Amino acid sequence: MTQGKDFINELNAMSIKSVLLTLLIVGTITFVIVLILMLIRFKVKVADELFRKLMHFTAILMTPLCILFSDNYLVSAAVLLIFMILAEIGLRIIAKIFNTVLPKLNSDGSDSHAGFNDFFVERNDGEIRRSFLIYCFTQACLIVICGLCDDIGLILLEILVWAIGDALAALIGKRWGKRHIKIGDSHKTYLGSSVMFISSLIISFVMLNVLYNFSFIRITVESLVIAVFATLVELLSRKGMDNVTIPVMVTAIGLCFNILM
Numbered sequence: 001m002t003q004g005k006d007f008i009n010e011l012n013a014m015s016i017k018s019v020l021l022t023l024l025i026v027g028t029i030t031f032v033i034v035l036i037l038m039l040i041r042f043k044v045k046v047a048d049e050l051f052r053k054l055m056h057f058t059a060i061l062m063t064p065l066c067i068l069f070s071d072n073y074l075v076s077a078a079v080l081l082i083f084m085i086l087a088e089i090g091l092r093i094i095a096k097i098f099n100t101v102l103p104k105l106n107s108d109g110s111d112s113h114a115g116f117n118d119f120f121v122e123r124n125d126g127e128i129r130r131s132f133l134i135y136c137f138t139q140a141c142l143i144v145i146c147g148l149c150d151d152i153g154l155i156l157l158e159i160l161v162w163a164i165g166d167a168l169a170a171l172i173g174k175r176w177g178k179r180h181i182k183i184g185d186s187h188k189t190y191l192g193s194s195v196m197f198i199s200s201l202i203i204s205f206v207m208l209n210v211l212y213n214f215s216f217i218r219i220t221v222e223s224l225v226i227a228v229f230a231t232l233v234e235l236l237s238r239k240g241m242d243n244v245t246i247p248v249m250v251t252a253i254g255l256c257f258n259i260l261m
Contacts, residue, residue: 019075022075025069030061033061053167064159074147080139081136087132091128092129135243138244138248139155139159142248149258151255151258154250156207157203157254158250158254159247161203166234169193193231196235197231222257226250229249229253
């Protein structure tokens with residue numbers, strides 16, 4: 001009953017002005033970062049995987065920015081859903097522009113990228129658009145759930161575990177990983193999964209200490225559980241679905257610990 005009243009109060013507090021203001025601020029910051037990364041990509045030979053992860057970090061940054069600049073969690077969720085709709089339209093237009101302009105630059109003898117897929121290191125057509133839509137929808141849902149449970153701090157925790165852990169696992173695993181884990185068609189390495197576990201454990205332990213006043217035993221146990229399940233989920237996730245599975249898993253673990261302890 002209390003959660004229902006809180007939701008109604010948050011809904012009443014949400015205004016079009018606050019949504020538009022948050023949309024403008026977060027959109028401007030994101031646009032500037034993306035523009036800088038694109039200019040660097042044009043001028044400097046940045047490693048494909050590094051550029052891909054930097055773009056991922058920029059998109060991921062939108063969630064904490066929405067929370068930071070919004071009046072309440074419903075505004076944050078609404079802004080992410082609006083970005084989801086805008087991206088569906090905007091990325092299609094940008095792809096057409098890149099696929100038209102970049103080949104012409106190549107014909108002039110310049111060392112340019114072949115098109116949108118090549119420039120943004122897209123593994124298949126529409127991958128970036130689909131991943132971003134799934135990301136925005138997932139984060140919007142998690143924000144509402146955590147907001148209703150009065151634990152918005154879990155959003156920061158799941159974002160950091162996913163963003164940093166997955167990025168380090170990918171970069172280090174692909175660069176130095178030699179032995180591959182033989183599970184289905186997995187290309188993950190033992191080194192990459194080890195990095196995912198260690199980074200998730202450290203991030204969870206630090207953030208639980210920073211965000212909450214929990215006992216040392218709870219923080220230690222919860223960090224271990226998060227690290228184990230985040231690593232397993234990252235290992236088993238296919239076709240970029242770890243941008244859903246890891247955040248959902250970390251959030252679910254945090255909420256379960258809140259109920260049990």
